[in-house]
Amino acid sequence: GESVGLHLPTLSVQEGDNSIINCAYSNSASDYFIWYKQESGKGPQFIIDIRSNMDKRQGQRVTVLLNKTVKHLSLQIAATQPGDSAVYFCAEIAQGGSEKLVFGKGTKLTVNP
Amino acid sequence: KAGVTQTPRYLIKTRGQQVTLSCSPISGHRSVSWYQQTPGQGLQFLFEYFSETQRNKGNFPGRFSGRQFSNSRSEMNVSTLELGDSALYLCASSLAPSGTTYNEQFFGPGTRLTVL
Numbered sequence: 001g002e003s004v005g006l007h008l009p010t011l012s013v014q015e016g017d018n019s020i021i022n023c024a025y026s027n028s029a030s031d032y033f034i035w036y037k038q039e040s041g042k043g044p045q046f047i048i049d050i051r052s053n054m055d056k057r058q059g060q061r062v063t064v065l066l067n068k069t070v071k072h073l074s075l076q077i078a079a080t081q082p083g084d085s086a087v088y089f090c091a092e093i094a095q096g097g098s099e100k101l102v103f104g105k106g107t108k109l110t111v112n113p
Numbered sequence: 114k115a116g117v118t119q120t121p122r123y124l125i126k127t128r129g130q131q132v133t134l135s136c137s138p139i140s141g142h143r144s145v146s147w148y149q150q151t152p153g154q155g156l157q158f159l160f161e162y163f164s165e166t167q168r169n170k171g172n173f174p175g176r177f178s179g180r181q182f183s184n185s186r187s188e189m190n191v192s193t194l195e196l197g198d199s200a201l202y203l204c205a206s207s208l209a210p211s212g213t214t215y216n217e218q219f220f221g222p223g224t225r226l227t228v229l
Contacts, residue, residue, distance in 0.1 A: 032215050043203050043220030093215060100169050103156035
């Protein structure tokens with residue numbers, strides 16, 4: 001069935017370190033994946049996306065890696081800053097299928113100064 | 114350009130009551146989706162509206178309903194409230210529904226509903 005989960009519910013890092021947030025998905029028909037950031041009191045905000053025909057995509061300080069063989073997605077944040085503290089969600093969608101986003105439970109990232 | 118707005122931001126109701134939440138999408142966006150967010154279940158899709166028609170529906174009971182108006186504004190209604198309906202209700206808008214390409218969804222700040 002459709003389900004997106006996360007390996008760790010919380011992650012604590014030191015400012016300046018790199019952060020890696022993981023996500024597992026189970027729907028092999030999913031062909032588009034998105035990472036969202038949700039700060040306290042706000043709605044989720046788009047960070048970066050990746051299509052299933054790619055295995056890596058880079059943005060500003062963020063990189064998403066996709067391993068379709070093991071249905072695993074990760075978000076890497078370089079030089080993590082206090083402003084990166086938030087809950088991060090991965091989401092998947094099977095375009096041409098149900099066309100609805102399925103979200104993981106989220107990982108809370110805390111950046112210590 | 115103004116973002117997605119949701120009203121009210123906070124709401125307290127008692128069991129058995131009904132509630133209506135409102136969402137105004139970004140100007141020009143015609144698709145509106147609703148999500149329920151709870152600590153236990155995370156973000157769960159409720160429904161999606163486009164051109165005043167419900168295109169997609171999640172696995173929620175019939176007590177949850179919605180509609181979209183001709184100006185793309187949307188409302189969702191929950192009748193006969195239960196304690197478990199306490200959640201953050203998020204609205205997201207996009208230019209159009211996702212089909213063969215994904216149209217980015219922009220989320221509002223949510224309405225925090227507490228059922229006592």
